[in-house]
């Protein structure tokens with residue numbers, strides 16, 4: 001008896017292929033069983049799509065880890081560099097960092113450069129562009145392989161315009177102009193995002209081991225540096241990995257401007273007594289200066305705290321208690337699985353962690369909220385920028401969206417990216433066997 005074959009249009013197949021690729025981008029790697037459950041497609045369809053992607057050099061099997069238990073662990077699949085490369089840029093007050101990674105989350109090259117004090121925006125932009133060029137060269141990246149760039153900025157950003165809301169941070173810099181320049185130069189989509197949001201996304205990737213909870217974490221990342229920022233990354237049922245929660249019009253996470261004392265000092269945001277005036281390093285230094293104690297920077301603040309300076313300890317103790325109370329309120333409202341503390345002030349160690357632990361242990365409902373310092377440390381926002389290109393795949397295209405050509409060595413560019421020609425893989429990864 002002849003088997004009845006259901007006709008499958010290329011559009012349906014392309015949509016199914018995009019679902020497989022999307023899960024691989026979000027999760028870094030997946031087994032065939034995870035792809036079947038994640039897409040809802042049949043095992044045969046998933047196998048056929050994986051075979052097609054492998055034939056085009058876009059997907060590889062990951063090397064098997066040494067098995068502790070008897071029985072062969074299921075093979076994990078990942079996108080390889082032929083599927084696309086992502087550029088991550090982190091612009092801080094004193095540094096520029098650039099990473100180039102593939103869509104399986106492997107970092108191929110990473111570069112950190114100091115920003116000179118009092119630099120002009122023009123000079124800073126030049127340093128960013130040169131750093132990207134050098135890092136791409138170190139990664140031996142083919143220009144046509146780049147699918148997008150995400151730029152982390154250590155400042156509150158107006159979501160509609162990409163402009164910075166604090167004039168004093170990175171004077172003259174404009175987030176959207178930098179993104180446009182990067183996008184234009186390399187012919188790719190480029191997005192700018194707040195560093196705390198990206199810190200949350202970066203930590204959510206590290207917190208999710210391969211084969212771990214496919215729905216992602218409900219995670220809060222609190223950046224404690226000159227100012228106080230909050231990134232919220234939520235997991236969701238039926239979707240792999242966590243997503244940044246930006247709120248109604250993009251301003252979610254302005255924890256630094258929750259009122260800690262309505263009669264407190266004036267804040268740049270126009271209100272009084274905002275939390276970051278007490279719990280951020282700049283605010284702590286200002287409070288000490290008001291008492292006639294001049295401390296130049298965060299490092300000296302931490303040194304004086306470690307040395308037991310009573311005035312410094314009093315200001316830090318007051319700030320961390322106010323922060324802890326706000327985090328306790330956040331835990332009640334949002335019920336996160338973990339709160340991660342990042343930024344320079346995490347060097348305070350127990351002076352910071354103890355009051356936060358105590359406050360969260362007193363939350364009356366649910367399992368105790370885990371609190372820890374950032375696993376990625378200063379790299380959290382940079383790794384989050386890479387993760388953004390992977391997790392928001394609708395904003396950043398990849399080679400798998402190209403239609404299959406008769407000659408697999410020459411593939412036509414999709415209509416969505418007419419200016420780019422797509423090539424067959426030019427850098428097969430030697431460490432990963434092909435399927």
Ligand SMILES: [Zn+2]
Pocket residue numbers: 256257267268269270271274
């Ligand atoms: Zn404020």
